[in-house]
Amino acid sequence: MTKLICRRVSFLYGKNRRGEDEMIELTGHTLSLQEIQKVLYDNEKVTISKESLAKATQSRAAVENIVKQNKVVYGINTGFGKFSDVLIEQEDVEELQLNLIHSHACGVGDPFPEKVSRAMLLLRANALLKGFSGIRPLVIEKLIELLNRQIHPVIPQQGSLGASGDLAPLSHLALALMGEGEVFYNGKIEQTPIIFSQQNIDPIQLQAKEGLALINGTQAMTAMGVVGYLEAENLAYQSEMIASLTIEGLNGIMDAFDEDIHLARGYSQQVDTARRLREYLEGSQLTTTQGEIRVQDAYSLRCIPQVHGASWQALDYVKEKLEIEMNAATDNPLIFDNGNKVISGGNFHGQPIAFAMDFMKIAVAELANISERRVERLVNPQLNDLPAFLSPQPGLQSGAMIMQYAAASLVSENKTLAHPASVDSIPSSANQEDHVSMGTIGSRHAYQILQNTRRVLAIELICALQAVEHRGIEKMAPKTKEFYEEARTVVPSIKKDRVFAKDIERLSSWLTSYNFSNKQKGGNTNAKSTTTSN
Known part of the structure; x- marks a missing residue:
């Protein structure tokens, strides 16, 4: 005993x-x-x-x-x-x-x-x-x-x-x-x-x-939200590195990421995203300047700082609300002054987290939306000078054609899941509890969107790896080349059509365990996995 x-x-x-x-x-x-x-x-x-x-x-x-x-x-x-x-x-x-x-x-x-x-x-x-x-x-x-x-x-x-x-x-x-x-x-x-x-x-x-x-x-919605946020932060950083490989694969124009243009608008998250893109692509021989090949890139490349930066703004809001709720008294009644004051209130109402979860859904869904558009630019022969659908033998082999279908399907599903849960309410307990937040539904849907988005980004990465390989990996920036080599240990080059579902899942799993957010904060990229298993 x-x-x-x-x-x-x-x-x-x-x-x-x-x-x-x-x-x-x-x-x-x-x-x-x-x-x-x-x-x-x-x-x-x-x-x-x-x-x-x-x-x-x-x-x-x-x-x-x-x-x-x-x-x-x-x-x-x-x-x-x-x-x-x-x-x-x-x-x-x-x-x-x-x-x-x-x-x-x-x-x-x-x-x-x-x-x-x-x-x-x-x-x-x-x-x-x-x-x-x-x-x-x-x-x-x-x-x-x-x-x-x-x-x-x-x-x-x-x-x-x-x-x-x-x-x-x-x-x-x-x-x-x-x-x-x-x-x-x-x-x-x-x-x-x-x-x-x-x-x-x-x-x-x-x-x-x-x-x-x-x-x-509110600990169920907050716990689900915390786990979702930690993974979303990691994925948002990864999305910028993956986009950098796509920029190289499409000979993207670097002028759009010049610091002055982003300072002129004033959003710090947009400025930071542009800075990270410049850092990743420093030393690349695959990027171009305006007028060198074309004057402007499509929005899915040119507006990465604006779109990804806006997602970061929403994620920052989510982080702030989670950190408050994690340390909040949310039960009822609450006891003050040694029991001399016992108050029945409503701190259990999940509206603040419900809003935050809906914002996170939209923020992460948009990372998938713009990623899928970059996939389309990588595989569509009418939009680039790469082999059609990145196929090793266009016609005989379909290459990445149906991977873009899968990305489009996931993005479309995200749009349905991104419908705000917080605008819904249904009375309960004989109308005593006549307005509710649906915040837990929002947190669950946010996590589903996160899984879908990771798979879309895995598809973009597979296509980007193939595109830079076609351009010449020796011309890549040192940082993107390092990432290329790591990713190639997970998914091999497309030499022949194969069951690409396995590649998508393998790469998605790898991204889950690749702690990119830790790297951005100065930590070890090989930190323990943030995988959340069912």
Whole structure:
């Protein structure tokens, strides 16, 4: 028993199994995207701030005082939603919480990717540590224990309206804390009671307000949004390098990327995109100047800084909102002034994240839109002087002809998925909850768009690799040539028609693991994969 207690303490308060100091401390206020990335992709351990845990303890004492004095407070000794006017007897408050989780755990569909489930544990613990929720420290510690042991709840993706919190998804998370439902463990889906028994983990029994505190929040949409953003940032950087290869393959005009033209407009993201293009293409003998071959390029080349830069503007907005929401108190009611002020409000409403997810959908979809147009310029013999469809034997072999079809199909699907989820609402709980955000749907669709866009960019890269090979790889810029050589280890040159679906998937998978955003920030390009597996 002593060993078990010591192990539990080490998981929670600063030492991992090797006795090393932990890097990520949760305070409820300071969690960053960089820290989340370490937790999600490097399996960094998490510790709890003692000061924040003390605040949570004070908040819990306020709840227990309310129960003892039999004060009527929503969610502590009343029903929920339309049942908020139903008073619950003191001896029934624990059963109230149990019934809440069981009745609300009605998510459907495929589970969220395991990384998203891991993010939900992290984000819910961080929110509860703000000390406004009235939950026992024991429950917060259980969230962190599962996180640090890499035991992640299996949480169905569908069923949340994105207001009153992500009720259905977070109820499935709460089931795991109670020793029920299913969990991911060692890459497999297992029954929670079996894993808890094997790992000597005690389930919790929810007390007053704790079920509500666990499920009233935006952590499903925010977790999905965080995972999506981290991948979208990486893909946006990759899109610029891939576009640079296309520029070389089409003898693109460099004048359009001159700094003066972008400073004249004034958008910093546009300026930065143009700068990166110049850096990638420095020293290239395949690019041209205006008037050398033609006076102007088509928009899909000439306007890369303007279009990609606008996507970066939207992504910057998404990042800002996620970083606020990651450290927000989003349950209801919230407890202030040691319980002297308990307020029922609406911080669980996901509208800010719903908007952000819709913006991210559009931003990433546009990276695919302009990429597909560059693919068309690479394969269409009426638009270039390359072999028709980049075929090794035009006519006998189709080359990249149908790859462009696939890109067009994915782009068209993205247009449907990009329809804003946040403009929809449907009443629930007998019209008590009469406006909802649909933010979780937005976050899921954003992630689908991201996968589609990565495949479109993989197709552009396959075509660009073939085009620069035709032009002469010895004439490439040093940076684009380095990228060419790395990509060629994944997808060989097209010498003969083959099943290109395999090439697209292989290259898409490689892009997922190629941490280009880390490179832009001065890190190692071979950092651990940001793959999110289902």
